[in-house]
Amino acid sequence: MLIKEASLQTFTENIFLKIGCSLEHAQLAANVLLRADLRGIDSHGVARLSGYVRLWEKNRINPKPNIQIVHETPTTATVDGDAGLGLVVAPFAMQVAIEKAEKYGSGWVSVRNSNHFGIAGYHALLAVEKEMIGFAMTNASPLVAPTFSNERMLGTNPMCYAFPAGKYPPLVVDMATSAAANGKLEIAQRAGKPVPEGWIQDENGSFTTDPHALKSGGSLLPLGSDREHGSHKGFGLSATVDILSAVLSGANYGPWVPPFVAYLDPHPNPVGTGIGHFLGAMRVDGFRLIEDFKHHLDNWIERFKSANPIHPDQKVIIPGEPELEAELDRKVNGIPLVDAVVKDLNELAEKLGVEGLGEF
Amino acid sequence: MLIKEASLQTFTENIFLKIGCSLEHAQLAANVLLRADLRGIDSHGVARLSGYVRLWEKNRINPKPNIQIVHETPTTATVDGDAGLGLVVAPFAMQVAIEKAEKYGSGWVSVRNSNHFGIAGYHALLAVEKEMIGFAMTNASPLVAPTFSNERMLGTNPMCYAFPAGKYPPLVVDMATSAAANGKLEIAQRAGKPVPEGWIQDENGSFTTDPHALKSGGSLLPLGSDREHGSHKGFGLSATVDILSAVLSGANYGPWVPPFVAYLDPHPNPVGTGIGHFLGAMRVDGFRLIEDFKHHLDNWIERFKSANPIHPDQKVIIPGEPELEAELDRKVNGIPLVDAVVKDLNELAEKLGVEGLGEF
Numbered sequence: 001m002l003i004k005e006a007s008l009q010t011f012t013e014n015i016f017l018k019i020g021c022s023l024e025h026a027q028l029a030a031n032v033l034l035r036a037d038l039r040g041i042d043s044h045g046v047a048r049l050s051g052y053v054r055l056w057e058k059n060r061i062n063p064k065p066n067i068q069i070v071h072e073t074p075t076t077a078t079v080d081g082d083a084g085l086g087l088v089v090a091p092f093a094m095q096v097a098i099e100k101a102e103k104y105g106s107g108w109v110s111v112r113n114s115n116h117f118g119i120a121g122y123h124a125l126l127a128v129e130k131e132m133i134g135f136a137m138t139n140a141s142p143l144v145a146p147t148f149s150n151e152r153m154l155g156t157n158p159m160c161y162a163f164p165a166g167k168y169p170p171l172v173v174d175m176a177t178s179a180a181a182n183g184k185l186e187i188a189q190r191a192g193k194p195v196p197e198g199w200i201q202d203e204n205g206s207f208t209t210d211p212h213a214l215k216s217g218g219s220l221l222p223l224g225s226d227r228e229h230g231s232h233k234g235f236g237l238s239a240t241v242d243i244l245s246a247v248l249s250g251a252n253y254g255p256w257v258p259p260f261v262a263y264l265d266p267h268p269n270p271v272g273t274g275i276g277h278f279l280g281a282m283r284v285d286g287f288r289l290i291e292d293f294k295h296h297l298d299n300w301i302e303r304f305k306s307a308n309p310i311h312p313d314q315k316v317i318i319p320g321e322p323e324l325e326a327e328l329d330r331k332v333n334g335i336p337l338v339d340a341v342v343k344d345l346n347e348l349a350e351k352l353g354v355e356g357l358g359e360f
Numbered sequence: 361m362l363i364k365e366a367s368l369q370t371f372t373e374n375i376f377l378k379i380g381c382s383l384e385h386a387q388l389a390a391n392v393l394l395r396a397d398l399r400g401i402d403s404h405g406v407a408r409l410s411g412y413v414r415l416w417e418k419n420r421i422n423p424k425p426n427i428q429i430v431h432e433t434p435t436t437a438t439v440d441g442d443a444g445l446g447l448v449v450a451p452f453a454m455q456v457a458i459e460k461a462e463k464y465g466s467g468w469v470s471v472r473n474s475n476h477f478g479i480a481g482y483h484a485l486l487a488v489e490k491e492m493i494g495f496a497m498t499n500a501s502p503l504v505a506p507t508f509s510n511e512r513m514l515g516t517n518p519m520c521y522a523f524p525a526g527k528y529p530p531l532v533v534d535m536a537t538s539a540a541a542n543g544k545l546e547i548a549q550r551a552g553k554p555v556p557e558g559w560i561q562d563e564n565g566s567f568t569t570d571p572h573a574l575k576s577g578g579s580l581l582p583l584g585s586d587r588e589h590g591s592h593k594g595f596g597l598s599a600t601v602d603i604l605s606a607v608l609s610g611a612n613y614g615p616w617v618p619p620f621v622a623y624l625d626p627h628p629n630p631v632g633t634g635i636g637h638f639l640g641a642m643r644v645d646g647f648r649l650i651e652d653f654k655h656h657l658d659n660w661i662e663r664f665k666s667a668n669p670i671h672p673d674q675k676v677i678i679p680g681e682p683e684l685e686a687e688l689d690r691k692v693n694g695i696p697l698v699d700a701v702v703k704d705l706n707e708l709a710e711k712l713g714v715e716g717l718g719e720f
Contacts, residue, residue: 074465075435133604147676148669196589223593236521236679237535247657249647254663288610297607300613304614310565
């Protein structure tokens with residue numbers, strides 16, 4: 001099913017309104033989710049909507065959060081999300097970072113007591129709109145084992161860095177710090193296809209190609225896959241995300257991070273509140289003239305695009321290019337939803353008494 | 361040969377004095393190099409000393425640089441290293457970042473017109489000494505090909521994040537963004553041993569285990585090794601380092617970065633000056649009480665140390681642990697130097713007319 005952005009936005013807003021969000025929050029949360037669908041990161045878009053609702057049903061999401069700054073200096077702050085949707089808590093925190101950067105050159109906000117914030121790229125790009133460099137990270141439900149362990153200790157903990165270019169679109173590095181994002185695993189599970197060696201290990205810590213291994217005690221592997229190929233680096237990056245997002249803010253970290261799925265209960269003895277994010281903004285003109293930066297970033301992009309390809313039909317891809325291509329296409333042609341997602345959303349609509357997708 | 365830290369420090373200072381460094385700079389530069397040897401990162405210590413001297417002989421290193429801030433806001437700055445040793449330019453820049461963080465909570469410095477800065481960990485740890493989180497990155501001579509290319513476009517571009525703990529030593533993530541650091545390749549070259557698949561590719565872009573493949577048009581691979589295992593993420597991280605270090609400061613980036621080896625000339629049409637670094641410091645107490653942060657980071661470390669091991673004799677390694685163990689050992693027992701390095705250093709000493717290592 002191909003659905004227009006505006007229709008899906010309205011549908012999603014209606015769901016968020018039904019669980020008690022303000023109009024402003026419902027619009028924002030829908031906007032963040034839709035951005036994932038537009039950018040082709042389908043695992044982080046409306047496919048997760050019923051997951052958020054189930055968390056709300058368990059009283060784990062507060063639809064009317066009192067999001068506030070609880071500690072700050074001129075360029076740093078800790079924000080308490082009051083158990084709100086990460087989809088609205090993170091944009092609040094990024095706004096704080098941007099305002100600090102406007103005054104002092106940079107702004108950095110660590111967030112506690114939040115929930116899943118959608119795609120990191122959405123938040124980092126808020127800074128890019130202001131001619132700033134944007135940073136966004138979050139910790140997440142433990143699925144990844146550190147090097148040498150078979151215990152799930154870390155989330156896929158994404159890092160995002162976004163830079164404003166001149167004639168080219170922003171350069172956006174938005175990546176899980178695991179070898180493969182969980183969304184890719186889910187695609188393989190649905191298709192019943194084996195995954196490449198190096199993505200996951202079984203309960204004994206051996207590589208496996210079974211996409212269902214996580215259901216029997218397996219775990220995702222850090223970027224690098226094994227020690228010989230640098231999995232300790234993926235682990236180090238994931239640790240960095242966890243510490244900046246949660247040890248710094250007072251959120252839960254490591255294996256204490258509450259699971260996104262509502263059928264798993266949060267840890268009985270939490271070490272903090274909710275999940276954590278880390279957001280930052282730096283004014284480009286705090287370092288050099290914005291025109292000079294953009295000119296050179298354009299030059300960087302052109303040079304890398306023209307790097308000698310191994311296969312003539314596959315050029316180097318600039319980080320963020322595929323997502324932008326998806327966005328341009330889907331804004332015009334609509335967002336493709338797989339049947340399982342349409343069914344899930346229509347059931348959700350019926351349960352909450354809002355218009356289903358089929359009726360648009 | 362096992363040599364005491366103090367003797368190697370004096371030897372190294374004498375070399376830097378001979379090429380015209382001030383006493384203060386010679387001591388600092390020697391200190392930074394020695395720290396690599398102490399921490400077991402032998403590829404970045406005195407093994408590189410004659411390399412720095414050869415660059416000086418080619419007038420590519422200015423022993424008496426006028427290092428200065430050329431652009432700033434309260435929390436950001438660009439520093440021009442005046443072609444000085446990165447070993448002294450980077451500590452200057454980190455000091456600027458720390459002073460800004462003391463006043464405003466955070467400080468961020470992009471550096472141009474510099475040279476190789478030794479290990480990133482040295483610089484990041486300067487912030488940790490002040491109860492801050494330290495960030496250090498640098499670009500480097502192009503040896504790494506982006507995903508889908510066989511052209512050397514990026515350096516091994518390290519990222520370092522360092523955090524102060526309580527009863528444990530600082531947690532230090534200090535990593536090349538390539539699958540393997542160049543130093544590991546050099547060890548395999550000396551030993552004449554094949555390297556694992558996934559570290560390098562040959563001139564045609566095929567995996568090879570030949571450690572000498574870089575001499576015949578091969579290239580290092582980004583962290584992740586191939587597209588299926590996330591090499592586009594390693595490429596994205598490396599790009600981030602390159603942009604923050606050089607596009608932001610006005611240094612050379614990508615394939616324009618001047619080679620560390622003096623027998624290769626810099627690019628005839630540079631896009632900036634020298635190589636670039638990016639350094640940052642954030643006050644922990646800009647986010648939460650330092651005692652609370654340290655308490656929770658200690659808890660994080662303990663929990664990860666006790667994660668279930670795959671093999672009972674190999675526990676999870678906390679980032680920075682192996683380097684600290686080496687440092688504690690080598691501070692007491694001395695620094696081991698391989699014969700080739702001793703020979704190289706003694707020849708250097710003779711050429712410059714300073715006391716050789718054998719005479720200590």
